[in-house]
Amino acid sequence: MKTVKHRKLVAMVVVAGCSCILLEPSRAQSDISGERKKYAEEIRENYNFHFGKDKISTPGNAAIEGNDFVQPGAFPTAEYCGACHQEAYSQWRQALHSNAFRTPFYRASVNILLRTKGIEFARHCDSCHNPIGVLSGALTQDSKVDRTKFDADGLTCTTCHSVQRLQETAGNGGFVLAVPAVMVDENGKRIPGEVPNDEILKHRDRHSKAVMQSFYRTPEFCAACHKANLPNPLNDYKFLRAFTAYDEWQNSKFSKRNPLTFYSGDFTTCQGCHMKRAPLILPDYGAKNGTLVSHRWLAGNTAVPFYYGFDEQLKKTIEFLQAGNYLNVDLFAIKKASDGKMIAPLGSVPFTLAANDVVEAMVVIQNKNIGHSLIPEVRDLYEAWAEFTVKDASGAEVYHSGFLKADGKLDERAHSFTNRLVNTDNGFVDNHKVWTIHSVAYDNTVQAGRSSLIRYEFRIPANAKGPLTVTARVNYRHLRQTYLNNVLGENHPAYPVIEIASRSRTLNLGENAVADPDPRDNPEWMRWNNLGIAYLDQFQYADAVQAFNEVVKLRPEYADAYTNIALTNIAWEKYGSARDSLERALALSPDDARALYYLALLERRAGNSDAEIADLEAVVKRYPQSRDARRDLGTSYYREHKYPQAIEQFEALLAIDSDDIAAHYNLAILYYRVGMKEKAAVQQALFATKKIDPTAPTNSLDFLRGHPEISEESVPWHVHTDLAEGSATHRDQPSVKGMTGGSYQ
């Protein structure tokens, strides 16, 4: 008897020690809500609620109605949808959304996070990259969830098409799903789970009601994931903005919400560029007039289709990058070191060149028609740079900047439209370990509508055979070579380098006459205007004013030219000059919101509060979603002790940008003053975590000191050259007085 008992004991020990018989995976059931409840209870038993009770997706924001786990099988598969939507399915399968999770370029980074901090932290990333994984409770230690049901499909059809509403535009998965349904009943009630195709075809209107929402066509829908931040629970440091393609769009001319853009354009949403209608190739019941909105979401990612062998997606992505008039490359000017005179705009003025001349070339890159920055989002991994070559008539290379080295890495001295993220150890944040970011050493991206001036200096060799061919181009590679090496190992195939835009000019050794412009060239006034914008962004205010004055000469009726001079003078603290220019702008265009905004700033400085408020109210009336106008009008009301009005403006500002620290700061004070102490405390806390860490720049400086090969890129004004220091006889310097470093010919 004892033996039997002991045997039982031994058996129990073995079974307990083994624990290797596991639960059968859940199945999709017709009774999804009952099944969900049971499923969620099972998941909750072992789920790592590290970030708080019921916080199932923190530090991400993905949410689902009922705020509880949902079984993966509740999401009808893409193959199921593909039966009737063959075109959309085939496009989606090659697109980034379907590969958002499984791609090695994502996994390599997120795997580091889950190995170093824990899988629960990966909910931050997977709220967008694998929302079914998050909401099914798979992201926990010792998960019992069958991952084959969702890993390979990333953002499947029924994730996006189950979104019922959006959270504030904070990103990181700022959506709220419902349990997926592909039909509603006759009363409009959602019918969860898969429904026979015949039923859907009989009631296509009820299918549409279940899977389509009008806000799917808005930029805010995209913002749910194309905006990201690094919250305190992720980095144990403080809130940091990560990327914000949505805000960049909102500030661009395409949103028609920002009166302060340098140029105007037609209203265009994210979908307007990235989901263009195209003729059907495969049958699809979602088509209209034989066309379907693209479910390829063409953008810049060439690495994923290259890796997966999705040739069609790769071809179309390259076509997309090279198609639109996204960038303008302008070989704007040269200066000979012998006299320092600017010869500009090239093509419009005659000049001479000779062997042994030391020449500075000024290249202006305009982000002309991208609705966000060049380059957006994960710019620590994406790689866009300027390549500049000078060759003589025999093909001999005189100068080359922005080349790829033999190991495939970009020359460190290239002008790259990138940023440099610095970690807690003052080192470069490699492998997209965003949770270690403490500061940004520099950020050389070009915002929508703005321009960047890049300077190259070279000597024309004594034996050079004319003419010289000078070429500037903007190249793009997805992804940076060091990251590709880290992900794939160093012996991987070369990933595509795409030339997005370029411009060449021929320079004779001797006389150079005026030349006809290329059809792709900007008009001359715009060339000067872009130079002015670039100078402004490099804090060279005198040069910027000079450039904008050239615009005035060419287009005296163009009100924005005067406003551009004014805003430069405001930045330069020359308020009297600024007022003169704004008055001329408003004389040409009396209701010009842009000029009124800057005039309001001058009125504030002059103590003309009524005029200041009147101007800003006029701007807000015409541009209710202008964050700048809302922020300044709130400040104006606050200064006048008009607290309720000020609160209204800052609340409106937070509705536009939930991370605006000025709004948090002012609301913390304003709420307190009107007796709303709880709300004040909330805003105070938000300000405290979102404000810039004043010690962070020290990290950046230490990093730059340790990396002299790139530190010059952190200086807004710099020259790329292979010439030894001091070999140029007249290296131009940025202006410090009222005149330019060079002179205009």
Added chain:
Amino acid sequence: MHGLRPILLTVTLLLPAFCRAAEMCPWLNAATAGGALGGAVSMTVARRDSNKDDANCDFVRKQGAVMYELRIEVQTMGEAVKEFPSYRAQCGSDATPLKAIGNEAVACSLDDKSGYRSALVVSRVRDRAFVIRVITTDSAMAAASLSEKARSMAEQVAGNLF
């Protein structure tokens, strides 16, 4: 009590092996393996003495006399260029190249005379070779289905190796 000693001795000797079995497979959870094999599975995990970061996992499902098994072998190579061909050789010369399952993936099927049918995927992620083997005695399972299971599991493993 004398009768109990051999049992306890056996338990003591076997316990390390069972403890190994209780360890998590770093490349795949049992639910995912169970999904591929069609039901609940038993799991054993073995670490390599030469590199504790490497691990072999074995998932087995038995349904009556029919057996389904998923074997995962992961090994860090000293020099991938030289060593990987020996892993790939497990598939023989008629292996089919597979896209996007790590680097240099190949797939093949092997049937032996005793009724065991296998689908293999051999690949590497950087300097780590991995071999995925789905084995069954289920004669009704289509070869394509067996191969797809191996491919799907290989994608899961590769993803965790990146």
